[in-house]
Amino acid sequence: MEKKHKSYNGVLLLNKPAGWTSHDVVAKVRGIISQRRVGHTGTLDPLAKGLLVVCVGRATKIAQFLSGHDKTYEADICLGMTSPTFDSEGIRDDQTPAEIADLRLDQIESLLDCYRGTITQTVPAYSAIRVDGQRLHHLARKQVEVDLPEREVEIKNLELLDYTKPRLRLRVTCSKGTYIRSLADDIGRDWGCGGYLANLTRTAVADFHLSEALTLEEVANRHADDSLQDSLLPFDRALHCGALTVTEDFRSGVLSGASLTRRDIAAVEGDFMAGDSVFLKDTEGEVLAIGKAMVAANSITDSAHNGHTLFDYIRVLN
Numbered sequence: 001m002e003k004k005h006k007s008y009n010g011v012l013l014l015n016k017p018a019g020w021t022s023h024d025v026v027a028k029v030r031g032i033i034s035q036r037r038v039g040h041t042g043t044l045d046p047l048a049k050g051l052l053v054v055c056v057g058r059a060t061k062i063a064q065f066l067s068g069h070d071k072t073y074e075a076d077i078c079l080g081m082t083s084p085t086f087d088s089e090g091i092r093d094d095q096t097p098a099e100i101a102d103l104r105l106d107q108i109e110s111l112l113d114c115y116r117g118t119i120t121q122t123v124p125a126y127s128a129i130r131v132d133g134q135r136l137h138h139l140a141r142k143q144v145e146v147d148l149p150e151r152e153v154e155i156k157n158l159e160l161l162d163y164t165k166p167r168l169r170l171r172v173t174c175s176k177g178t179y180i181r182s183l184a185d186d187i188g189r190d191w192g193c194g195g196y197l198a199n200l201t202r203t204a205v206a207d208f209h210l211s212e213a214l215t216l217e218e219v220a221n222r223h224a225d226d227s228l229q230d231s232l233l234p235f236d237r238a239l240h241c242g243a244l245t246v247t248e249d250f251r252s253g254v255l256s257g258a259s260l261t262r263r264d265i266a267a268v269e270g271d272f273m274a275g276d277s278v279f280l281k282d283t284e285g286e287v288l289a290i291g292k293a294m295v296a297a298n299s300i301t302d303s304a305h306n307g308h309t310l311f312d313y314i315r316v317l318n
Helices: 022-033 057-066 105-113 136-141 180-191 216-224 248-255
Strands: 010-016 038-040 049-056 071-079 117-122 150-164 167-174 195-205 242-246 265-269 277-281 287-293 311-316
Touching (some): 010 022, 010 216, 022 038, 022 216, 038 057, 057 287, 057 311, 071 180, 105 150, 117 180, 180 195, 248 287, 277 311
Parallel strands (some): 049 195, 242 277
Antiparallel strands (some): 038 049, 071 195, 117 150, 242 265, 277 287
16 A cells, blocks of 8 residues: 655654664664654763654754753762763773762752752763864863863753662753753762762653653554654644744745735734744645744734735745
């Protein structure tokens, strides 16, 4: 039987297994669906597992709008040992654990409070960040010393889930670019005994949740039974934007990036302001482009805008 979907378009929520790089997962999805236009919106370390947001087909053109979202993790920190990689990969078999000071619950909360809000992190030496054109982990393995860059990040929520010596379990919601490995190392140093990231699961990216994600096996099975497209989020569900529906006559104009004026608009969806991201849709509901609204939703039909362009294109999604 011929498949309904010879190519897929949409956002795939995927449950990445531990031990795979994000690139490995993208390559596997490409192989399953025989489609090249596949990309992720935010790397997970190989040892981490959990939610990876993957764009497929035309959705790769909206990846830039999905990459800056806050992320939520559940992290296990093992106290008493340090790791040059800040995770279990760098733990030596002959390492002797340090003594772990007994802290009361209020003392642990006080320690964690130092990391709530906006903080400055030092990028791990074993990371993919480039310095002078070379990735830090390549330089670290060659034992080349460099000044590690710092970045400002925001820890929006830091919740103690459990502490059973030597394991500290946390839930962390943070801004883009936060290294949970660095957080584990910093907390261990503040405790006075060292610590490293033993396990990490990404449970959410913005409003996307791990409970909604498919395993690679499920992706393969749904592709085989021709139901995978139904599991992909369409553009307007993946991005919470307002929308302008264009007239049928103007549809081809969108695809060529023509200026949008009041007479080309058939309907307005959502309560957006000037400067907000909005979609352009056709009368069938297909998303054609994404860009910035030049005026607020409630004034689109104002006669004062006659002849003025109302939309600034960012990407045409054909």
